[in-house]
Amino acid sequence: MRILIAGFGGQGVLFLGKLIAHAGVLLGKHVTWLPSYGPEMRGGTANCAVILSDEPIGSPMVSEPDVLIAMNLPSLTAYQPRVQTGGEILYDASLIREAPEREDVRLRALPATKLASDAGLEGLANMILLGAFLSDCLPLNETEILHTLEQTVPRHKAHLIEANRHAIAIGKQTIEQTEQELHSETKRISHPRKVG
Numbered sequence: 001m002r003i004l005i006a007g008f009g010g011q012g013v014l015f016l017g018k019l020i021a022h023a024g025v026l027l028g029k030h031v032t033w034l035p036s037y038g039p040e041m042r043g044g045t046a047n048c049a050v051i052l053s054d055e056p057i058g059s060p061m062v063s064e065p066d067v068l069i070a071m072n073l074p075s076l077t078a079y080q081p082r083v084q085t086g087g088e089i090l091y092d093a094s095l096i097r098e099a100p101e102r103e104d105v106r107l108r109a110l111p112a113t114k115l116a117s118d119a120g121l122e123g124l125a126n127m128i129l130l131g132a133f134l135s136d137c138l139p140l141n142e143t144e145i146l147h148t149l150e151q152t153v154p155r156h157k158a159h160l161i162e163a164n165r166h167a168i169a170i171g172k173q174t175i176e177q178t179e180q181e182l183h184s185e186t187k188r189i190s191h192p193r194k195v196g
Contacts, residue, residue, distance in 0.1 A: 001137065002062045006047035006079055007071025007092075009037065012126035015152070016069070017048035019130055022148045023140055024052035032060035047075065052138075067137060069129055071112075076100060090132055092125055108132060108175065115170055124167040131171020 003020060007013045014035045021033040029052040036047050049062035068083045070076035070091040080100045083089055088106040094113035110132050112125035121127075134140055140148065145168060149161045 001052045001067065002065045003050040003052070003067045003069065004047060004062050004065035004079055004082070005050070005069040006045070006075035009046040011046070011071045012123070013046045013071060014048050016126040016130055017050045019148055019152050020050045020133070020138070022152050023134070023138055023144070024050070026144055026148055029053060030055060030057050032057050034060040045074070067133070069133060070096065071126065071129070072096065073098065088136060090129060090136070092129065094125070108136065110171065110174060112171070115174065116167060119166065119170060121163055121167045124163060127164050127167035128171035128174070131168040132175040134168065135172040135175045
């Protein structure tokens with residue numbers, strides 16, 4: 001699986017990629033993590049490429065991702081054309097009001113920034129998007145998520161692990177609830193109630 005994560009510097013793009021990479025290691029995958037900064041670290045552009053594979057990886061570059069996680073509109077605009085047909089675009093609908101112009105990929109709109117703010121978890125929109133990504137693409141149980149956080153969060157920030165876990169859970173629950181609602185709506189349309 002080739003994943004591209006992109007947004008502004010300061011949104012936690014690289015940390016999100018690190019967590020996915022550590023999760024891949026935990027699952028016994030071959031893993032690469034390749035960060036890239038724009039001219040300014042905070043406020044400029046940042047992206048990172050993560051590859052998870054059952055086979056040795058020849059290059060860490062991701063030019064045509066299977067999954068794009070876009071945290072702002074410039075990132076979505078720049079990278080959505082590269083996503084493989086049949087892939088997925090997951091984006092923060094709080095900051096991106098324009099839907100992607102793709103009909104050949106799975107689209108996941110999650111108001112991550114608003115969800116984080118409503119839960120008192122400002123700055124953790126990236127973890128909410130991670131929860132959605134895990135739900136769709138890389139199922140981990142609670143123990144595995146905790147282990148991944150413990151391996152990735154710096155020791156001096158260990159007190160933030162619980163907040164990160166909470167944000168990840170919100171992302172997972174929101175995506176799963178959305179999926180259930182879509183499934184229920186599809187069933188209702190497929191089997192309309194007879195009238196009269």
